[in-house]
Amino acid sequence: MIGGGFGGLYATRELGKGRDLVDVTLVDRRNHHLFQPLLYQVATGALSPGDIAQPLRSIFRRQRNTTVLLGEAVGLDADGRQVLMSDGGPIPYDTLIVATGAHHQYFGHDEWMPNAPGLKTVDDATEMRRRILIAFEAAEREARPDVRRAWMTFVIVGGGPTGVELAGALGEIANDTLRADFRSIRPPDARIHLVEAMDRILPTYPPDRSRSATRQLERLGVTVRTGTRVVHVDDGCVRVEPAAGDGETEEIPTRTVLWAAGVLASSFGRRVADATGAETDRSGRILVEPDLTVPGHPEIFVVGDAAVQPWKPDRAVPGVAQGGIQGGKHAGATVLRRLRGEATPPFRFSDRGDVAVIGRLSGVTNIGWLGPFGRQGGLLAWMLWLGIHIVYLIGFANRIVVVVRWAWSFLTRGRSTRLITGSPLLPPIEEPEPPA
Amino acid sequence: MIGGGFGGLYATRELGKGRDLVDVTLVDRRNHHLFQPLLYQVATGALSPGDIAQPLRSIFRRQRNTTVLLGEAVGLDADGRQVLMSDGGPIPYDTLIVATGAHHQYFGHDEWMPNAPGLKTVDDATEMRRRILIAFEAAEREARPDVRRAWMTFVIVGGGPTGVELAGALGEIANDTLRADFRSIRPPDARIHLVEAMDRILPTYPPDRSRSATRQLERLGVTVRTGTRVVHVDDGCVRVEPAAGDGETEEIPTRTVLWAAGVLASSFGRRVADATGAETDRSGRILVEPDLTVPGHPEIFVVGDAAVQPWKPDRAVPGVAQGGIQGGKHAGATVLRRLRGEATPPFRFSDRGDVAVIGRLSGVTNIGWLGPFGRQGGLLAWMLWLGIHIVYLIGFANRIVVVVRWAWSFLTRGRSTRLITGSPLLPPIEEPEPPA
Numbered sequence: 018m019i020g021g022g023f024g025g026l027y028a029t030r031e032l033g034k035g036r037d038l039v040d041v042t043l044v045d046r047r048n049h050h051l052f053q054p055l056l057y058q059v060a061t062g063a064l065s066p067g068d069i070a071q072p073l074r075s076i077f078r079r080q081r082n083t084t085v086l087l088g089e090a091v092g093l094d095a096d097g098r099q100v101l102m103s104d105g106g107p108i109p110y111d112t113l114i115v116a117t118g119a120h121h122q123y124f125g126h127d128e129w130m131p132n133a134p135g136l137k138t139v140d141d142a143t144e145m146r147r148r149i150l151i152a153f154e155a156a157e158r159e160a161r162p163d164v165r166r167a168w169m170t171f172v173i174v175g176g177g178p179t180g181v182e183l184a185g186a187l188g189e190i191a192n193d194t195l196r197a198d199f200r201s202i203r204p205p206d207a208r209i210h211l212v213e214a215m216d217r218i219l220p221t222y223p224p225d226r227s228r229s230a231t232r233q234l235e236r237l238g239v240t241v242r243t244g245t246r247v248v249h250v251d252d253g254c255v256r257v258e259p260a261a262g263d264g265e266t267e268e269i270p271t272r273t274v275l276w277a278a279g280v281l282a283s284s285f286g287r288r289v290a291d292a293t294g295a296e297t298d299r300s301g302r303i304l305v306e307p308d309l310t311v312p313g314h315p316e317i318f319v320v321g322d323a324a325v326q327p328w329k330p331d332r333a334v335p336g337v338a339q340g341g342i343q344g345g346k347h348a349g350a351t352v353l354r355r356l357r358g359e360a361t362p363p364f365r366f367s368d369r370g371d372v373a374v375i376g377r378l379s380g381v382t383n384i385g386w387l388g389p390f391g392r393q394g395g396l397l398a399w400m401l402w403l404g405i406h407i408v409y410l411i412g413f414a415n416r417i418v419v420v421v422r423w424a425w426s427f428l429t430r431g432r433s434t435r436l437i438t439g440s441p442l443l444p445p446i447e448e449p450e451p452p453a
Numbered sequence: 454m455i456g457g458g459f460g461g462l463y464a465t466r467e468l469g470k471g472r473d474l475v476d477v478t479l480v481d482r483r484n485h486h487l488f489q490p491l492l493y494q495v496a497t498g499a500l501s502p503g504d505i506a507q508p509l510r511s512i513f514r515r516q517r518n519t520t521v522l523l524g525e526a527v528g529l530d531a532d533g534r535q536v537l538m539s540d541g542g543p544i545p546y547d548t549l550i551v552a553t554g555a556h557h558q559y560f561g562h563d564e565w566m567p568n569a570p571g572l573k574t575v576d577d578a579t580e581m582r583r584r585i586l587i588a589f590e591a592a593e594r595e596a597r598p599d600v601r602r603a604w605m606t607f608v609i610v611g612g613g614p615t616g617v618e619l620a621g622a623l624g625e626i627a628n629d630t631l632r633a634d635f636r637s638i639r640p641p642d643a644r645i646h647l648v649e650a651m652d653r654i655l656p657t658y659p660p661d662r663s664r665s666a667t668r669q670l671e672r673l674g675v676t677v678r679t680g681t682r683v684v685h686v687d688d689g690c691v692r693v694e695p696a697a698g699d700g701e702t703e704e705i706p707t708r709t710v711l712w713a714a715g716v717l718a719s720s721f722g723r724r725v726a727d728a729t730g731a732e733t734d735r736s737g738r739i740l741v742e743p744d745l746t747v748p749g750h751p752e753i754f755v756v757g758d759a760a761v762q763p764w765k766p767d768r769a770v771p772g773v774a775q776g777g778i779q780g781g782k783h784a785g786a787t788v789l790r791r792l793r794g795e796a797t798p799p800f801r802f803s804d805r806g807d808v809a810v811i812g813r814l815s816g817v818t819n820i821g822w823l824g825p826f827g828r829q830g831g832l833l834a835w836m837l838w839l840g841i842h843i844v845y846l847i848g849f850a851n852r853i854v855v856v857v858r859w860a861w862s863f864l865t866r867g868r869s870t871r872l873i874t875g876s877p878l879l880p881p882i883e884e885p886e887p888p889a
Contacts, residue, residue, distance in 0.1 A: 048586060048873045065503035072871045074634040084636050087590040087873075105594055139874045150484060154523040158541060198510035200520045421853045435508045437484045437523075438575045 019090045019100065019285060021045035021073045022053070023341030024116030024321030024348075031349025033080040038356045041083040042108060044100070047138070048072055048087050052410055054338055055419075056136055057179060060145035060275075061186035062194075062435040068418050069410065070139060090117075090285050093292040095314060112316050114348045115289050119300065119322035119336065121175075122281035129250035133274040136179060143438055145275060149187065150437050152273045153195060156202045163270070169207045170271040172255045174247050175278030176213025176220070178337075178373045181230055183275055184211040185375035188237025194435075209239045210269060214246045214260040214278075221335050222371060222383045233375045250274055280336060286323035293317065298325050307363035309348055318351070320344030328366045338409070339369050372402040455526045455536065455721060457481035457509045458489070459777030460552030460757030460784075467785025469516040474792045477519040478544060480536070483574070484508055484523050488846055490774055491855075492572055493615060496581035496711075497622035498630075498871040504854050505846065506575060526553075526721050529728040531750060548752050550784045553722050555736065555758035555772065557611075558715035565686040569710040572615060579874055581711060585623065586873050588709045589631060592638045599706070605643045606707040608691045610683050611714030612649025612656070614773075614809045617666055619711055620647040621811035624673025630871075645675045646705060650682045650696040650714075657771050658807060658819045669811040686710055716772060722759035729753065734761050743799035745784055754787070756780030764802045774845070775805050808838040 018025050018032075018041055025043060032041045052069040059066050077083045086108075092101035099107040121135035134144055149171070156168035173184050187209050195204035211218065211234065217227040218234075218241060231241045242257070248266065249256035255274055258266045282290075282301035290297045295311045296304045303311060303319045307327055311317040320326065321341030326334035334340040347364045354361045374380035380398035403423070410416050454461050454468075454477055461479060468477045488505040495502050513519045522544075528537035535543040557571035570580055585607070592604035609620050623645050631640040647654065647670065653663040654670075654677060667677045678693070684702065685692035691710055694702045718726075718737035726733045731747045732740045739747060739755045743763055747753040756762070757777030762770035770776040783800045790797045810816035816834035839859070846852050 048590065048871070065501035066872055066874065067501035067503075070872050072634075074631075075871070078633045085634075086594070088594070139872060143874075154484065158522070158524070195510075197514045198508075198521075417857050418854050421857060435484070435511070436502055436506050436575060438502065438579075 018043045018114045018116070019045075020116035020118060020321075020323075021047065021050050021085075022116060022118050022321065023338050024118070024323075024345035025114070026050050026073075026076070027342045027345035028114050028116060028318075028320065028349040029077065029080070029083060029345075031346050032352060033077070033083060035353040035356065036082045038353060039082060041080075042086055042110075043073060043077065043083060044086045044088050044090055044102075044108065045073060046087070046089045048074065049139075050076060051139060052406075053137070055406060055410070056139075056142050057182045057186060059139070059142035060136055060183065061149065061190060062146055063186070064419060064422055066139040066142065068415055068422065071415065091288070093285075093289050095289075095292045095317070098316070110316075112318070112352050114318045114320065114345070114352075115286060115303075115323055116319075116321045116341065116345055117283040117285045117323045118341075119280050119282050119286070119302065121276055122279035122300070123276070124279055126250070129247075129274075129276070132252050133174065133250050133276040135276045136183070146435075147437050148273050148275075149190070150435055153199065153202070153204060153207075154437075155272070157199050158201075165202070166208075167253065167270040168272050169202065170210070170269065171207065171273045171275065172210045172212060172269055172271050173275045173277060174212050174255075175276065176211055176215065176218030176241070176243065177277060178219065178371070180211055180213070180275075180277035181218055181234065181373050181375065183277060184209055184234055184239045184241075185237060185379075188234065188239050192237060205238065207238070209237075210271075211239055211241050212245050212247060212255075212257055213241075213243045216244050218243060219373065219381070222381065226381045226383050230373065230375060230381045233379045233381070236379075237375070247278075280322070282323050286319070289317065289319065289323075295319075308351060308361060309344055309364050318348035320348050326364065326366065328368075334366045335371075337371065340366065343367065372398060372405060374399055374402045454479045454550045454552070455481075456552035456554060456719075456757075456759075457483065457486050457521075458552060458554050458757065459774050460554070460759075460781035461550070462486050462509075462512070463778045463781035464550050464552060464754075464756065464785040465513065465516070465519060465781075467782050468788060469513070469519060470785075471789040471792065472518045474789060475518060477516075478522055478546075479509060479513065479519060480522045480524050480526055480538075480544065481509060482523070482525045484510065485575075486512060487575060488842075489573070491842060491846070492575075492578050493618045493622060495575070495578035496572055496619065497585065497626060498582055499622070500855060500858055502575040502578065504851055504858065507851065527724070529721075529725050531725075531728045531753070534752070546752075548754070548788050550754045550756060550781070550788075551722060551725050551739075551759055552755075552757045552777065552781060553719040553759045554777075555716050555718050555722070555738065557712055558717035558736070559712070560715055562686070565683075565710075565712075568688050569610065569686050569712040571712045572619070582871075583873050584709050584711075585626070586871060589635065589638070589640060589643075590873075591708070593635050594637075601638065602644075603689065603706040604708050605638065606646070606705065607643065607709045607711065608646045608648060608705055608707050609711045609713060610648050610691075611712065612647055612651065612654030612677070612679065613713060614655065614807070616647060616649070616711075616713035617654055617670065617809050617811065619713060620645055620670055620675045620677075621673060621815075624670065624675050628673060641674065643674070645673075646707075647675055647677050648681050648683060648691075648693060649677075649679045652680050654679060655809065655817070658817065662817045662819050666809065666811060666817045669815045669817070673811070683714075716758070718759050722755070725753070725755065725759075744787060744797060745780055745800050754784035756784050762800065762802065764804075770802045771807075773807065776802065779803065808834060808841060810835055810838045 049070040055069045058064040073085045089103040090100050091103045099109045120137045123129045152168045156165045159165040191204045191207040219227045244260045245257045246260040255269045280300040287301045293311045302325045305324045322336045328334045351361045372382045382398040485506040491505045494500040509521045525539040526536050527539045535545045556573045559565050588604045592601045595601040627640045627643040655663045680696045681693045682696040691705045716736040723737045729747045738761045741760045758772045764770045787797045808818045818834040
């Protein structure tokens with residue numbers, strides 16, 4: 018088992034039911050399972066990293082057939098059935114479940130990365146939080162109007178759920194959380210641009226949900242720019258042009274770009290494709306068989322964002338937590354069924370629906386099985402979102418702490434974990450000027 | 454006002470009462486006030502950084518005569534009455550309150566620092582947490598008994614409250630928290646050495662309290678080595694010798710050294726001494742007048758750990774939170790009294806007593822004004838400690854979250870925020886060996 022995200026976690030849990038049949042080794046580079054759907058709340062200071070992460074060892078402490086190994090898988094010897102590690106000897110396997118996920122990509126412009134951090138790990142989130150908070154601090158100290166305006170301008174690239182939730186949280190920070198905290202700037206004056214190349218945000222939702230999300234974001238002061246493509250990023254500006262390619266380039270002066278676009282399978286997933294000759298999609302995700310195994314390698318499962326998990330004839334499972342959870346459960350159950358000599362049905366994705374939250378008391382849902390009731394905007398979406406996220410959060414103490422923090426934020430419009438950590442502590446000032 | 458620790462926070466609060474008399478600028482390098490007495494709990498995974506920190510801006514949001522400035526003070530122009538900043542122009546003042554604190558020192562061996570991190574900031578605490586958790590992970594993967602033993606050996610240098618509380622927390626982690634989490638190692642086999650050069654730990658407490666703390670630590674498996682001096686630290690061992698200097702050097706192979714010894718005034722405090730010609734003690738702390746001002750500079754107050762605050766004829770105020778809180782309050786009140794033309798009494802420290810906690814359900818207290826009742830060990834000390842820390846913690850949401858986490862840890866013997874963040878993710882393995 019490679020990867021301790023949703024896919025790896027639920028596959029390992031499933032395999033724990035076959036104590037007499039299997040021994041499980043769960044390998045991850047990190048010592049914790051991270052509840053990624055709430056990572057943007059760490060990036061925006063509403064939650065602490067510890068609130069949404071749980072050590073893998075303590076999750077599987079009582080599952081005696083399971084060993085957790087902190088290590089980095091860097092290669093696959095598919096014929097010899099062993100995983101190569103960056104440190105330490107190879108790990109042999111009878112069955113391999115690959116759940117190494119995906120991260121953002123910069124469409125061939127990796128040089129944008131230093132100025133446009135993505136959001137996949139705890140360290141990413143604390144770095145994003147640092148940049149957001151530093152921007153307001155720098156604007157407060159800055160006397161020149163144009164430089165101040167660049168510090169007060171935020172560009173979020175990517176209109177999927179992460180980008181939408183980040184934009185909503187930023188709007189809330191500017192309008193509510195920081196409203197009274199500064200003396201020289203008015204945080205509600207911040208400009209927040211959400212840039213999406215497709216013609217609408219939340220493209221996996223029905224069009225009316227996208228419209229509802231756009232309206233709710235605009236109420237928070239977010240400028241939603243669909244059909245717009247980023248063509249350049251540096252430390253002072255973002256250049257965009259119409260995605261159709263027939264318009265003029267526009268320059269947005271900004272010091273803070275947050276990246277939430279593109280999908281690229283993790284490097285171990287791509288190694289698996291190389292080692293097995295499996296086909297991948299443009300994002301490097303492996304095209305798996307209906308039972309989630311690699312073609313020609315029934316002993317290798319690929320689940321979650323590392324795979325293109327089959328769903329409808331014209332559509333794969335979207336890259337959401339449910340995909341990993343259900344893929345992982347399926348792989349684990351299939352392994353046990355095989356060992357028991359039972360029939361192994363193909364993977365069937367059951368769409369539980371999507372919820373995205375947009376600031377305080379609002380959001381959008383798209384929950385097919387609830388019928389018309391499943392298409393909510395505003396308060397009801399927000400409440401559904403709360404409930405779902407608390408149920409799926411791993412770790413009972415975390416659930417209580419998150420409820421306390423949310424309740425507190427809700428009542429006070431505050432965010433309790435607005436720490437700037439790491440270096441540099443302060444943004445550089447090019448031409449120091451005496452304070453007014 | 455320079456510094457947002459206890460001294461600066463309480464001085465600023467006090468000055469908030471004189472809205473019509475003063476304008477306050479609070480300068481800190483960090484955007485948050487940190488509740489340092491609980492920092493060791495972050496280092497040992499019991500609390501999240503966000504639980505014990507509060508943004509200075511939100512603390513003083515409603516105090517309209519107060520401006521918070523994120524910036525680094527690097528020098529003092531005492532004649533021109535302005536503070537020089539590393540970035541941006543100088544800040545003029547009528548009255549300056551210096552509350553920049555102190556940190557650990559390596560007694561002239563700064564080369565030990567990379568292998569023996571101290572504990573003063575949030576980043577220090579997450580780094581210490583990373584090292585402690587990585588050590589157990591590395592031991593789990595390591596087959597060679599001697600290397601494994603070095604990973605399972607922890608040396609804490611300094612037997613003051615921080616060192617004692619760290620040692621107690623480590624003992625608890627090894628004996629309780631991680632007991633069932635590993636498959637190849639037994640965490641209770643960890644060796645924890647607490648090294649102190651004086652002849653007893655907690656030297657500011659009465660001798661019988663030191664003995665009680667030693668007994669409690671030994672019950673947690675900690676080896677308390679008093680009268681012992683560290684003479685060398687590198688990435689594989691610590692060398693110690695008897696502090697009396699007449700014994701043999703001993704080598705302790707270890708991969709994890711935690712530093713909690715020595716006191717050195719922060720660099721801005723030393724700049725103030727240079728600029729005013731004020732005398733300092735060996736740690737660089739300024740010898741202040743009975744009213745906490747710098748001799749010859751009644752407009753400059755130095756409070757908390759940056760100063761040697763007078764107390765008894767033969768003793769200064771110890772470097773604890775109470776010293777900063779009371780010094781800060783005194784300085785703020787004195788400024789207001791002067792402006793109102795009132796008499797300004799000298800600083801009088803009121804000893805509220807000390808409490809240190811040692812693992813689960815135990816600790817020591819030394820509270821003079823409670824008489825014999827003030828000298829507790831064990832459960833009662835632990836309960837007193839809980840109460841005091843919760844009362845002084847800034848931020849209501851933080852108080853609730855800390856209570857929840859403590860209650861949860863108490864019931865489950867777990868620690869909810871055991872994350873390894875930052876890099877390197879994994880310790881190097883010199884000679885990789887295949888797993889058994």
